[in-house]
Amino acid sequence: MKVTIDIDCTPEEARTFxxxxxxxxxxxxxxxxxxxxxxxxxRAMSPEEMMKTWLPASMAGLEQMQQFFTRMASGKG
Incomplete structure (x- = not known):
């Protein structure tokens, strides 16, 4: 035997219940x-500070990727 019950209520009603x-x-x-x-x-940070804080990691990653592609292209990979 299988019984199915469908309840139609809002999340607020279910939470209260x-x-x-x-x-x-x-x-x-x-x-x-x-x-x-x-x-x-x-607001406390200057635009220069924000760039220094946010970009170094991504810039280092871009430089590493560029070096990788350069090595691969030159056949030293």
Whole structure:
């Protein structure tokens, strides 16, 4: 015997029925706090500092890739 039950309800109704807490206000508060901190951090950095912080790793990777292709093209790979 197989029994199937379909329940049509919203996520809020299901959460209330199961007794689960509503964490949406906490999530909104934490996201706003994160956004405020990130904005303050970006405002405190000069464009030069941002470039030095964000680009060195990617630039090193690009240089390594260029060296790899150069070695492969020259047959020293």
């Amino acid at each position: 199961l007794g689960l807490p509503d964490v949406k206000p906490m999530q909104e508060h934490m996201m706003q706090e994160l956004q405020d901190r990130m904005s303050a951090s970006v």
